[in-house]
Amino acid sequence: MNIKLPVPQNLRDAIERVGLSALDRERSRELARDEVTDLVAGGIGRLRVPEPAGGYGLDWVQTTEVLLELAAQDSNIPQVLRGHFAVQEDLLWRCDARPDSAPDSAPDARPDAQPDARRVVQRWLARLAAGELVGNAWTEPGKGGFHQSGTMxxxxxxxxxxxxxKYYTTGAIFADWLDVTARDAAGNELAVLVRRDQPGVQIDDDWDGFGQRTTGSGTARLTDAVVEESELRGLTDRFPYQTALYQHFLLIVLAGVVEAAARDAATLLHERSRTFSHANTRTPRTDPQLLQAVGEVDAVAALARAQVLATAASLDAAFAARSATEQAQIEAANAVELATGRAQVALHRPVLEAVTRIFDVLGASGVSQSRSLDRHWRNARTVTSHNPWVYKARIAGDHRVNGAEPVRLWSVGEPDTASQSAVASPPATPIGA
Structure with missing residues (x-):
């Protein structure tokens, strides 16, 4: 275990156990219910919650280091948690950011918050400390984007x-709560927190992708599900870098995939005894060409880790801006949106090539179904398909050439001019103008 952070031993042990069962669960397409339960008991869901409120008080760089270790054990599980961390981040964004706030008490809502809002913050801090988990339920088929949602x-x-x-409801099947996007009768886009354990909520594990098969990314059906009035919020009232945070988790998944591929390639090459008559050495683990191939995969794993930790630093900067001016908050949110987009553009090719390169190391035995090494490519290919990198490259180019700001809140769905103009950042002054 590479975690050198203030997290308890039971969480470290739970992360290690995830790796012990990952291959068997992949073969049988078994959801990691027990493993998620153990992780939650160890505190995986309260890494960012302040210590006075029952959490570990980690920043995003530290949290990402923990999640990278988890992703290397099973890349599916961090994606299970991303809706939870988004709701948690919004809660922390709403907490009192005053530098002189008492350090020996749990954080309260911002000082200008209404009494009801303060109670909501405290109630949710208690829920997170108790180990309650939130799943994601944003995406719909067809149009399904903001201002087009069919969920009412x-x-x-x-x-x-x-x-x-809702489709692709990653983590919802494991969760106590669902984070649901919906519209009200006036067409306002809302973020709604719904208790999962009620008659009006049904979740099916019907995700049919060839990769990320155990993320629990199935279909959620809500039928007159009960919502507390205090759990209704305007979607755009949430923290301003929420889409970037979701993308950060996909980057953690991608880095975990290639780290696991490097680990498996190294382990299997070290154990391999058979080689070829025209090989460089009698022992595969000393063959310089095979060592080079593993070294290439190792280098990509290191690159991915460094890139993901860099985006985590951008998240920390965005979070720190919550006590700054609104303009500073927008600038920090734009920076992290660009950071996650650039990382997706930069990493998708090297990672996909690296998880294919491992088969050059192991020969025909590497394609054995019992080893399921193809899961690394399938998982990487799937996660890089969620939010196509081509759009991220265009946005980065537009920013570089024209100074255009990225869209900070976006969704899957058919393009809609009114929707885009409503959520897009105002145009920036072109560079050099």
Whole structure:
């Protein structure tokens, strides 16, 4: 274990156990229910929660180091957690950011918050400290984007209810709560937190992708599901870099895939005894060409780790801006959106090539189904398909050439001019103008 951070031994042990069962679960397509339970018990869901509130108080660089270790054991599980960490980040964003706030007490809502908002913050801090987990439920088929969502919140005599169908609900099947995007009768885009354990919520493990098969990214169906009034918020009222945070988790997954590929290639080459009559040495583990191939994969793993930690530093800067001016917050949010986009552009080719390169090391035995080494390519190819890098490259180029700001809040769905203009950042002055 490479974790050198203030996290307890039971969490370290839980992460290690994830790796022991990962291959068997991949073969049988078994969800990591017990493993997620152990991780939550160890505190994986409260890494960023301040210590006075029952968490570990880690920043994003430290949190990412823990999640990178988890991703190297099973790259599917960090993706299970990304909706949870997004809700957690919004909660922390709403906490009191005053430098003179008492260090020996749990953080409160911002000082200008209404009493109800303060109670919501405290209630959610208690939930996170108790180990409650949040899953993601944003994406819909068809149009499904912001201002086009078919999931609706309606007012009834018994309070708000939400109805709709969500796809790719990563982590929801393991969770206590669902983070749901929806519209109200006036067309306002909302973020709604819904208890999973109620009659109006059904989740199916029906994700049919060839990779990331155990992320629990199935379909959620909500039918007049109960929503507490305090759990309704405007989507754009949340912390301003929420989409970038989701993308950061995909980068953690990608880095974990290539680290696992490098580990497996090294282990299997070290154990390998058979070689070829025209090989360089009698022992495969001393053959310079095979060592070179493993070294190439190792280098990509190091590159991916460094890139992901760099985006984590951008997240820390964005979070620190919560006590600054609104303009400073926007600039920091733009920076982390660009950072995650650039990382996706920079890493997708090297990682896909690296997880293919491992088969050059191991010969025909490397394609044995019992080893399931193809899972590394399948998982990498799947995660790089979620949010196509070609758009990220265009956005980075537009920023470099024209000074254009990135769109900070975006979604899967059919393009909609009104929707884009509503969520896009205002145009920047072109470089050199």
């Amino acid at each position: 919140v309606s007012e009834t005599d018994d309070g708000p209810r939400v109805t709709g169908v």
